[in-house]
C-alpha cells in the first residue's frame with residue numbers, strides 16, 4: 001500500500017480536468033437520479049484524506065457517510081480481506097456456511113447493550129437490515145403496525161421509504177408505500193424550544209407527547225415495533241432531550257412492543273460509545289447496524305433478544321449475499337481496530353475539539369443556531385439571524401465553499417440547513433483544526 005500524505009493540497013481547479021472528463025462519462029452512462037455531493041472522482045483515501053484523480057487532496061469530514069469510521073483502507077481490514085479473498089469469495093451462508101459469519105454474530109452479541117442471550121442475522125445494507133428487523137418484530141408479536149418518528153431516515157426500499165420522513169428526495173414519485181406505518185413526534189430540543197422550554201429539556205414530557213399519539217392513533221395491541229435512531233442522522237443529527245428514549249423504551253416494554261434502535265449511522269464508536277444507546281443506558285430489544293461495521297465493505301446486521309430473533313420460522317430470513325465472507329472478515333478486523341486502537345476514546349476527543357471550536361464560532365455568529373451531536377457525529381444548524389428560520393441557501397453555499405477549498409463536508413436535515421461532520425476517527429487533530437479553519441473562513445466570507 002502506498003502512503004497517502006496527510007495534508008490538504010489543491011493542484012488544479014475543482015473539479016480538475018480528469019474529474020470533469022469522468023463526470024461527462026457518468027452523464028452518458030449513469031442514471032441522473034444517482035447524484036453526487038462533490039464533483040471530484042476519488043483515486044485513493046487513507047487516514048483523514050481523500051485524493052482525487054487530479055492529485056488534489058481533501059480533508060475528509062464525511063467518511064463516505066459514517067462508513068469509514070476506522071479510516072479508509074484501514075491496515076487490519078486490508079490484510080483480513082486480502083487473506084479471505086484468496087480462500088473463497090462466496091459460498092452463500094444458507095448453503096455451505098462459514099466461520100466468519102458466526103464470529104461476527106458472536107462479536108455483535110458481546111458488543112451490543114443488554115446482558116441476555118442474543119442472536120444476529122447479517123445482511124448487506126442498512127435498509128435491508130431495518131426491513132428484516134420489522135419482519136422479525138412482526139413474526140414475534142403477531143402484530144403488524146410500526147411506528148417511526150418525524151425527521152426519521154431508515155432507507156430507500158419500499159418499507160424503509162415508508163418509515164423515512166422526508167419526501168424530497170427520498171420518496172417523491174416512488175409511492176405507494178408500505179401500509180401500517182405511523183409517525184410520532186420526535187424530541188427536537190432546538191425546535192421544541194420555540195414552543196416550550198420544558199418540552200425542549202424534559203425528555204419524558206416529549207415522550208408523553210409521542211406516546212399519546214401512538215396510543216390513540218395506532219394502539220399498543222396492534223403495534224409490533226417502534227423504530228428510532230437514538231441520534232437522528234439524515235434528519236439533522238438531532239439528539240433527543242434526555243429521558244425521551246428511555247421513556248419510549250419503557251412504554252414499549254410495558255406494552256409488548258418491540259423497541260428497535262436503528263444504529264446504522266450512530267453505531268461502532270461513532271458517537272464516543274460503541275453504540276449511541278449506551279449514552280442513556282438504553283437496552284433495545286433489537287439493534288440494527290451497518291455503515292461503520294466493516295470498514296467500508298457492505299455488511300449490516302440485526303442483533304437482539306434470542307426469543308425475538310428466533311421467532312421467524314427456519315429459512316424465513318436470509319439472502320444470497322447476506323454476511324458475505326469478505327465483509328465478515330472486514331468486520332472482525334474493524335472491531336479489532338476499534339478496540340485495539342482506542343477509537344471510542346478518540347471519538348470523544350474529537351467531540352471536545354470540534355465542539356470547543358464550533359461553540360466559539362457560534363458565539364460570534366448568529367447564523368449558527370445550534371451546535372450539537374456526540375463524539376465524531378457533530379453538526380451545526382444554520383438559521384436566519386434572530387430566530388430559527390432555516391437557512392438552506394447559506395448551508396449550500398457553505399458546503400460548496402468548503403468543497404472548493406479542499407474539505408469534504410455533507411449537509412442534512414429535514415430543512416436542508418444542517419452541516420454535519422463525520423470525520424474518520426483516524427484523522428489527526430491538526431487536520432481537524434485545519435478543516436475548521438477553512439469552515440470559519442468560508443463562513444466569514446458569506
Ligand SMILES: *Cc1c(COP(=O)(O)O)cnc(C)c1O
Nearest residue numbers: 125126127153154155233264265
Ligand atoms: C444510512 C442509513 C440507513 C440506510 O442504510 P443503507 O445502507 O443506505 O441502506 C438506515 N438508517 C440509518 C439511520 C441510516 O443512517
